[in-house]
Amino acid sequence: MKTEYLYKTPKTLLNKGTGFLSGYSHSLNPYTGCTFGCSYCYVRQMPVSTFREGEWGTWVDIKQGAAEIFRKELKRAKTKGDVSIFMSSSTDPYQPIEHNEMVTRSLLEVMVEDPPTFLFVQTRSPLIRRDIDLLLLLQDRVRVSMTIETDREDIRKYFSPYAPPIQARLETLRLLKEANVPTQATIAPMLPSSEGFAELLRPLVDRICIDDYFMGDGSGGKRTRNLKIDAMYKELGLEEWYHPSAYKMLYNRLIKVFPEEQIYISQQGFEP
Incomplete structure (x- = not known):
């Protein structure tokens, strides 16, 4: 898939945490657009995507x-109270472009100099291992959330x-754990997985989050329905995984190997 890259100078980077992210004072997106272009991504249904000409996944700002913009904004935000940041909510x-551009790393460097109260980093990319040095400097003010929707590569x-491939993400979890x-x-979103998924994760993490389209797309599953994701499940003959109660099937597998509080x-x- 060919991607168009555009350089933009934003007026602002910190956005107020609202809705699903109302527990955070701010969200922070180093890029606009995302080359991973996942079929189920709820951002496809949001203005940031629908008002652009190219299909979601084919362009990145x-x-x-x-x-520099973030440094000033962070300092200003901290004068008004605690600053908790979700990075990122829509990218x-x-x-891959972060390999060369290092926008995310530059933002982490600012946060190491002037730490927020808490930083939540949401990614599905093994590239985060590059920045373990900075994440460690934030100590208990940071949590990395590595998306692993399934253990099935197919x-x-x-x-x-x-x-990125599942195995590379699992290896990244191992490295993050070893580095503390x-x-x-x-x-999230929970995709069809094997019965051994829980055992695979057990040595790698002591905290799991399950989310699905119905709880997590910010519209009770409506945005995902508009993407016709249900048809993909039908094509696979796995309709039982596309249901508001399907997450309980995975929960029951996880609870056999993880303590409930994890x-x-x-x-x-x-x-946060």
Whole structure:
């Protein structure tokens, strides 16, 4: 898939935390657009995507001068109270272009100099291992949330062919754990998985979050329905996984190997 990259100079980077992210004072997106272009991504149904000509996944705006803009905004925000940041709500901060552009790393460097109260980093990219040095400097003020929707690579390729392989994400979880970076595995959106998924995750994390389309797309599943995701499940003959109660099937597998207090459902797993 060919991607168009555009350099933009934003007026602002910090956005007020609202809705699903109301537990945070702010959200922070180093990029606009995301080359992973996952089929089920709820952002496809949001204005940031619907008002653009190219299909979601085919364009990315790189925010120039982000660190300097953010440094000033962060300082200003901290004068008004605690600053808790969700990075990122509508893009992956570690999508492939970050290898070269290092926008996300520059923002982390600012936060190491002037730490927020809390930073939540949401990604599905093994590239985050590059920044373990900075994450460690934030100590208990940070939590990494690594998306692992399934343990089945065939399912991953079907729903998100441009996203990183599952094995690379599992290896990244292992490295984060070894480095003592606070981390959780986020099964979101929950995709069909094998019965051994829970055992696979057990040695890698002590915190799990499960979310699905119905709880997590911010519209009770409406945005996802508009994407015709149900048809993809039908094509696979896995309709039982596309249901508001399907998450309980996975929960029952996880509870056999994880203590109850280590399993979080939907919004509670993303809270500071």
